[in-house]
Amino acid sequence: MTYALVSLSIxxxxxxxxxxxxxxxxxxxxxxxxILTSLLSLVAAWFCLLDxxxxxxxxxxxxxxxxxxxxxxxxxxPLSSLLLLFAAFxxxxxxxxxxxxxxxxxxxxxxxxxxxxxxxxxxxxxxxLFNLYITLELLGLTAVAMVALAGKKAYKPAxxxxxxxxxxxxxxxxxVALVYGRxxxxxxxxLGLQTQSDTTTRIALLVMTAGLMLKAAxxxxxxxxxxAHANAPTAVSALLSGLVVKGPIFILWLLWxxxxxxxxxxxxxxxxxxxxxxxxxxxxxxxMRSPYLKTLVAYSTVAQLGYAxxxxxxxxxxxxxxxHVALWLFVIAHGLAKAxxxxxxxxxxxxxxxxxxxxxxxxxQTVPVAMFAFAVAGGSLIxxxxxxxxxxxxxxLEPMLSSPQNWPWAFGVLLGTLVSAAYIFRVVxxxxxxxxxxxxxxxxxxxxxxxxxxxALMVWGMALIGEWLIEFLSGxxx
Amino acid sequence: xxxxxxxxxxxxxxxLLMAWGALYAPTRYDAMALFVAFGVVVALIWARxxxxxxxxxxxxxxxxxxxxLLMQAARQLPAEVSVTGKRMPWFGSSLLFLxxxxxxxxxxxxxxxxxxxxGIDTSATRLLGGPTVPEMVTAALPNSGVSYPVTAxxxxxxxxxxxxxxxxxxxxxxxVRQLYPGTPQHPRANTASSPQAWPVLLxxxxxxxxxxxxxxxxxxxxxASGPGGAFQAGALLASAAVMLRLTGLLPPLRWxxxxxxxxxxxxxxxxxxxxxxxxxxGDGWLVYPTQWAGALIIVIELAATLSIAVTLSLLVIxxxxxxxx
Numbered sequence: 001m002t003y004a005l006v007s008l009s010i011x012x013x014x015x016x017x018x019x020x021x022x023x024x025x026x027x028x029x030x031x032x033x034x035i036l037t038s039l040l041s042l043v044a045a046w047f048c049l050l051d052x053x054x055x056x057x058x059x060x061x062x063x064x065x066x067x068x069x070x071x072x073x074x075x076x077x078p079l080s081s082l083l084l085l086f087a088a089f090x091x092x093x094x095x096x097x098x099x100x101x102x103x104x105x106x107x108x109x110x111x112x113x114x115x116x117x118x119x120x121x122x123x124x125x126x127x128x129l130f131n132l133y134i135t136l137e138l139l140g141l142t143a144v145a146m147v148a149l150a151g152k153k154a155y156k157p158a159x160x161x162x163x164x165x166x167x168x169x170x171x172x173x174x175x176v177a178l179v180y181g182r183x184x185x186x187x188x189x190x191l192g193l194q195t196q197s198d199t200t201t202r203i204a205l206l207v208m209t210a211g212l213m214l215k216a217a218x219x220x221x222x223x224x225x226x227x228a229h230a231n232a233p234t235a236v237s238a239l240l241s242g243l244v245v246k247g248p249i250f251i252l253w254l255l256w257x258x259x260x261x262x263x264x265x266x267x268x269x270x271x272x273x274x275x276x277x278x279x280x281x282x283x284x285x286x287x288m289r290s291p292y293l294k295t296l297v298a299y300s301t302v303a304q305l306g307y308a309x310x311x312x313x314x315x316x317x318x319x320x321x322x323x324h325v326a327l328w329l330f331v332i333a334h335g336l337a338k339a340x341x342x343x344x345x346x347x348x349x350x351x352x353x354x355x356x357x358x359x360x361x362x363x364x365q366t367v368p369v370a371m372f373a374f375a376v377a378g379g380s381l382i383x384x385x386x387x388x389x390x391x392x393x394x395x396x397l398e399p400m401l402s403s404p405q406n407w408p409w410a411f412g413v414l415l416g417t418l419v420s421a422a423y424i425f426r427v428v429x430x431x432x433x434x435x436x437x438x439x440x441x442x443x444x445x446x447x448x449x450x451x452x453x454x455x456a457l458m459v460w461g462m463a464l465i466g467e468w469l470i471e472f473l474s475g476x477x478x
Numbered sequence: 479x480x481x482x483x484x485x486x487x488x489x490x491x492x493x494l495l496m497a498w499g500a501l502y503a504p505t506r507y508d509a510m511a512l513f514v515a516f517g518v519v520v521a522l523i524w525a526r527x528x529x530x531x532x533x534x535x536x537x538x539x540x541x542x543x544x545x546x547l548l549m550q551a552a553r554q555l556p557a558e559v560s561v562t563g564k565r566m567p568w569f570g571s572s573l574l575f576l577x578x579x580x581x582x583x584x585x586x587x588x589x590x591x592x593x594x595x596x597g598i599d600t601s602a603t604r605l606l607g608g609p610t611v612p613e614m615v616t617a618a619l620p621n622s623g624v625s626y627p628v629t630a631x632x633x634x635x636x637x638x639x640x641x642x643x644x645x646x647x648x649x650x651x652x653x654v655r656q657l658y659p660g661t662p663q664h665p666r667a668n669t670a671s672s673p674q675a676w677p678v679l680l681x682x683x684x685x686x687x688x689x690x691x692x693x694x695x696x697x698x699x700x701x702a703s704g705p706g707g708a709f710q711a712g713a714l715l716a717s718a719a720v721m722l723r724l725t726g727l728l729p730p731l732r733w734x735x736x737x738x739x740x741x742x743x744x745x746x747x748x749x750x751x752x753x754x755x756x757x758x759x760g761d762g763w764l765v766y767p768t769q770w771a772g773a774l775i776i777v778i779e780l781a782a783t784l785s786i787a788v789t790l791s792l793l794v795i796x797x798x799x800x801x802x803x
Contacts, residue, residue, distance in 0.1 A: 005763050012645070013750055016743045019648070023734065063638050065765040070614045072638050108652060115649060122642065134642040141646060145653035155657070184610050 001061050003051060004076050007044035007084055008121040011037055011091075015114035027107050031099035034110040038095050038117060042088035049081040056475065060127070060189070073187050075127040078472050079328060083124040083250070086332055090242055090339060091117045093455060097343055098235035101448035102350065105235060106149055116142045116239065123247050127188040129176045129259075132251050136172065140165035140215065143244045146236040147228050157227040164214060164224050171211030172251075178204035179259075188258055197264040205260055209252065209268075216248035218309050219279030222302045226286075229298040234346025237294065241301045241342060242335040249308055253327060256316050265316040273313025277412035279306030284419030288426060292355050293348065296423060297341045304334045304381060306416060311396055314409065318399065325473045326396040329462075333380055333388030336459040340377035343452035344370040353441035360430050362437030369449035371431050377456040378424035383417055388462030393417075395470065489526060493519045506555075510548045517541025530705035531628050534697070538713035539790070546720055547794050623771025624702045632707065633775045637764050641753070644746040644782060647789050651742065654793060655733065683725045690718035698783050702772070708745075708779040712786025719791040731792055738788065745785030749778055 014037035018030055025033070052059065058078075062071035091113060098105045098113075119138035126132050144165060147158040176186065182200045185191055195201055210221075217225035225245075229237050256265050283303030290296040307330045315323030347370045352359055363371045380387035393413065400410040462469065496516035503509035517540035524533035609617070615627050615635065622630035632640050694714040701707030722728035731738055752774060757763045766774050 002757065005757055009750060009754055009757075013754070016747050016750065019652070019743050020736075020739050020747075022736070022739055024736075061763070063764050064635060065761060066618060066635055067614065069608070069611060070618060070635050072636055108656060111652060112649075115645065115652075119642075119645075130636075131639055131642075134639055134646065137646055138642060138649065141649045141653060145649065145656050148653065148656040 001048075001051075001059050001074070001076055003044045003048035004074075004081070004084060004121075004125055007041045007048060007088065008118060008125060010041045010044065011114045011121065012118035015111050015118065018111045018114060023107075028099070030107055030110045031095070031105075034114055035092060035095040035099055037114060038088055038091035041117065041121070042085065042092055045081065045084040045088045048076065049085055052076060052078050052081045053472065069185055069187060069190060072126070072128045072131050073189065074125045075189070076125060078475065079324075080124040082328075082332070082472070083246075084121055086335065087117060087120045087124070087243055090239065090335065090455075093451065094235050094238050094242075094339065094343075097238075097448060097451045101347075101451065102445040103234050103346060103448065105233060109146070109149055109233075109235070112142050112146050112149070113239065116146070116244070120243060120247060123250060127254075129179060129186045129188065129191070131186075132254075133169065133173055133176055136215065136247065136251065137169050139244060139247045140169060143228075143240055146240070147232045149236060150231055150233050154231040157224075157231045161224050161228040168211040168214035171214070172208050173211075175204040175206075175208030175211065178207070188254055192258045195259055195261045197261040201261070202264060205255060205264065205268075208255060212248040212252045212255075216245045216252065216305065217302060218249075218305055219275055219282060219302065222279070222283070222305075225302055226290075226295050226298040229301065230292065230294040234342060234349075237298070237346070238339045238342040241298065241338040245301065245305065246331050246335065249305070249312075249331065253312055253324075256312065257324070260316075262319065266319070269313045269316030269318075271313070273310050273317065273409065276306040276308070276310030276313055277409075277416070279303060279309060280412065280416030281306075281419055284416065284423060287423040288419065291357060293345045293357050293360070293427070294342070294355065296357060296427070297338070297345050300341070300381065300420070300423060301334075301338060303416070303420065304330075304338070307392070307396070307413075308334070310409075310412070314396075314399075320399055321474055322395060322399060325470050326392055328473055329388065329392035329395060329469065333392050333459050333462060336455040336462075337377040337380040337389065340373050340452050340454075340456040340459075341381075343448065343455075344374040344377070347445065347448045347452055348374075351440045351442055351444050352438055354438065357427060357430060359438050360427060361433040363431035365434055365437065366440045367444050367449065369446075370444070370452055371428075373449070373453035373456045375424070375428050376453070377459065378420075378428070380456070380459045382420045382424055386460070386463035386466075388459040388466075391463055391466045391469075485526065489519060489523050493523065506552055510545065510552065513548065514541050514545040517544065531707065531710065534705065534710040535713060538710060538717060542717050543713065543720065543790060543794050546724070550794070621768055621771070623766065623768070623773075623775050626701065626703050626705070628705070629701050629707050629775070633778060634766065634771065637749070638753075640782075641746065641749040644749060644785065647786065648743065648746060651789050651793055651796075654796065680725050680727070683721050683727060687718045687722055687727075690714055690721075694718070694783070694787070698779060701779060702776070708782040709786060712783045713790060715783065715787035716790035716794070719787065720794050723791070723795045731788070731796065733792075733796075741784050741788045742792070743785065745778070745782035748781040752778065 014033060018025070018033065021030070059076040061074045061076075062068065063074060064071050095110075095113065097103070098109060115138065119135050119142060123132065123135040123139065126135055140162075144158050144162045147154050147161060178200055179191065180186055182198075182204070183191055183194055185194075214221040229240050232240060256268070260268075280303050283299050283301075283306060287296045287299035287303060290299055308327055311323050311327035311330060314320070315327060348360060348363060348367050349355055351367050351370070352363065354360075360371075380389035383389040383393040397410060397413060400406045400413070493516065496512050496519055499512040500509050500516055503512055517536060520540060521533045521537035524530075524536055612627075615631060618635070619625065619627060619630055622634045624630050624633070694711040697706035697714060698708065698711035699706075701711070719728060719731075723730075733739065752766075753764045756765050760767060
C-alpha cells in the first residue's frame with residue numbers, strides 16, 4: 001500500500017511545486033520535471049503491482065487509523081494497481097510527446113497534467129462514495145482547464161463541459177446523500193453488505209448513474225464530448241479520451257458491481273447494455289460522417305465506450321465474473337489505441353496543414369509513420385486479432401455465443417465492429433489516394449510520429465501477455 | 479399543522495420565489511439582487527436546520543462573494559438588450575417533464591413504504607447492528623485533538639477529503655488563469671481598477687475591514703470547539719480583501735509574486751507534507767500522533783485559512799494583469 005500512496009502523492013507534490021515555481025522554472029524544465037514525476041510514479045506503481053500480485057488479494061487501508069465506517073477507506077485491488085500503472089504510463093508517454101515534439105503546450109499544462117495524474121490515482125484507490133465525489137470533481141475541473149489551454153476557440157466547448165460536468169457532479173452528490181441518509185455509511189465494502197432494493201436506494205442509484213453517464217459521455221449523454229475533445233490541444237485530447245472518461249466508468253462499475261443489490265442490477269443491466277449497443281452504432285455512424293479528423297476520433301470514443309457500457313450492462317444482467325475482465329480489457333485497450341489515434345491525428349494535421357479527413361490524400365506517402373500508427377491502432381478498435389481490442393471482444397463474445405438466447409447481443413457486437421471498420425477504413429482508404437496527393441506544409445516531426453506509434457504497438461502487444469492479464473484481473477479483481 | 483412549522487413554510491416558499499425571480503427577472507441587475515437574496519435565504523434555512531457551519535459558509539460564499547462576482551461580470555458585459563416578449567421554447571416541455579417526474583415520484587412513495595420508513599427507522603442506518611456514524615464520532619472525539627465534531631470530521635477523520643478539496647480550490651484558480659494567457663499588453667499603474675468609490679463606501683470599508691479580519695480570526699479559533707473553521711474564516715477574510723480591492727484601498731494581488739503563490743498553495747502543501755511525514759516517520763498516511771493532533775490541526779487550519787482567503791479573493795477580483803504568469 002505504501003507504494004500506491006507514493007505513486008499517488010508524487011504527482012500531487014510536483015503539481016504544487018510547479019505552481020509555486022511559476023515562471024522561475026523555464027517551460028522546458030517544468031516539462032522535464034513533470035515527466036520525471038510521472039516516471040517515478042510509474043516505478044512506484046510497478047512495485048505496487050508486484051505487491052498485489054504477491055498478496056493475491058485486495059489490500060484495505062483505513063486512513064488516519066480510525067475504525068471502519070468512520071475513516072475513509074482506500075483499497076488496492078489488482079485492478080486498481082493495473083490502472084495506476086496504466087495512468088502513469090500514459091502520462092509519461094504523453095508528457096514526452098508534449099515536451100519534446102513540435103506541438104507546443106503552455107506552462108500550465110504541466111501543473112494540470114500532474115494534478116490529473118494525482119486525482120486519477122486517488123480515484124482508482126478510493127473505496128468511499130464521498131471521497132470518490134471529490135476525486136470526480138478534481139478530474140472534471142482539471143479536464144475543463146486543460147481544454148481551455150487551447151485558447152479562445154476552446155472557451156465555448158470548455159464552458160459547456162464545465163456546466164455539464166458540474167450538473168453531473170451534483171446528480172452524483174444527490175445520490176450519495178440519499179445513500180448516506182438511508183444506510184448511514186459511505187464505504188463501498190460496507191454498503192455492499194447491506195443495500196436492499198427499496199425506493200430510496202433505487203432513486204439514489206439511478207440519479208448517480210445519470211450523473212456518471214453524463215461525465216463519462218455514455219450514450220445518450222455524450223453530446224458535449226466531441227466538441228470538447230476535438231478542440232483541445234493534441235496532447236490534452238489524448239489524455240482526455242484515453243484516461244479522463246475512464247474515471248466515471250470506474251465509479252459506475254463500483255456502484256453496480258458492489259454497492260447495488262443484485263436484483264436491482266439485473267433489472268437495470270439490459271437497459272445499459274442496449275444503450276451501449278446504440279452508442280456503438282450511433283457513435284460509429286457520426287464518426288463515419290464527420291468531415292474533420294479529430295472529430296472523427298472523438299466520435300469513435302463515444303462509440304467505443306459503448307463496448308464498455310455493454311460489458312457493464314451484461315455483467316449486471318448475468319452476474320458473470322468474466323465480464324469484469326472484458327470491461328477492463330476494453331478500457332485499457334481503448335486508452336492505448338485512442339492515445340495513438342489522437343497523437344497521430346494531431347501530427348498529420350500539423351504536417352499536412354488541414355483538419356479535414358479529405359486532406360489526408362496520399363498520407364501513406366507523405367506521413368507514413370503517423371498513418372501506419374493510425375491504421376494499427378484502428379485495427380485494435382475494430383478488434384482484429386491479435387490486438388488488445390480483439391482480446392477484450394473475445395472475452396465479451398464467449399458467453400454470448402455459448403447459448404442461443406444470447407445471440408442478439410452478439411449481433412450487436414458484430415454491428416459495432418462493422419461500423420468501426422467503416423470509419424477506420426474510410427480514413428485509410430483516403431490516405432492511399434496517391435493520385436491527388438495533398439503535399440505536406442512542413443517536414444514531418446520524427447519524434448512525434450514514432451511516439452504516436454508506440455501505444456499502438458503496445459496495444460497489439462497486449463495479446464502476448466493476454467493470458468496473464470486475464471488471470472490477474474479475474475483472480476481477485478473484484 | 480403546528481405553529482413551529484410556520485417559519486419553515488415561509489422560508490421554503492420564499493426560497494422558491496427567489497429562485498423563480500432570479501431565473502425570470504426582466505433585467506440583469508434584478509436577477510443578481512434576487513440571487514443574492516436567494517443565498518441569504520438558503521443560509522437562514524441551514525441555520526434553521528441546525529447547521530450553523532453551513533449557514534456561515536453559504537452566507538459568505540454563496541451570497542457575498544458570488545454576488546460580487548456576478549456584478550463584476552455584469553460590468554464587463556455589453557449593455558443588455560430588452561428581453562420582453564422573449565419566448566421560452568423549452569418551458570412547456572420542461573414543465574411537463576417536471577409534472578411527470580413528480581407524479582412518478584408520488585406514485586413510488588405511495589406504493590413503497592420503505593421511503594417513508596427511511597427517515598424514522600434509525601436501526602436501518604446502523605452499520606450491520608454496530609454503532610451509527612454520529613455515535614462513532616462521539617466515541618472517537620477525545621482522541622481527535624479537537625472538541626467540536628464537525629472540525630474533527632473535516633480535519634481528522636476525513637482529512638483526506640479536505641486535502642483534496644483544497645486542491646479543488648487551487649484548480650479552480652488555475653482554470654480561471656487559463657483565460658488570461660501570456661503577459662498583459664498594457665500594464666496599468668498600481669491604482670484601483672474600479673472607478674473611484676464613493677466617500678461613504680470608502681469610510682465604511684476602512685471601518686469594516688479590521689472588524690472582518692477580527693471576526694475571521696475568531697471563527698478560526700472557535701472552530702476547535704464550536705461552529706467555525708478554516709473555510710468560513712477564509713471566506714470572511716476574502717470578503718474583506720475583495721471590499722478593500724474594489725474600493726481601491728488594496729494594491730492588486732499579482733500572481734507573478736512568489737509570496738502570493740506560496741500563500742495560495744500553503745494549505746495544500748502543508749497538508750500533503752503532514753501526510754507524507756506521517757507515512758514516512760509515523761504510523762501511516764494521515765495518522766496524527768494523539769498528543770500532537772490538536773496542534774497539527776490548528777497549524778493546518780491556519781495555513782488553509784490563508785490559502786482559502788487569498789484564492790477566493792483572486793477568483794473574485796483577479797483581472798488579467800493580476801493573474802497572467
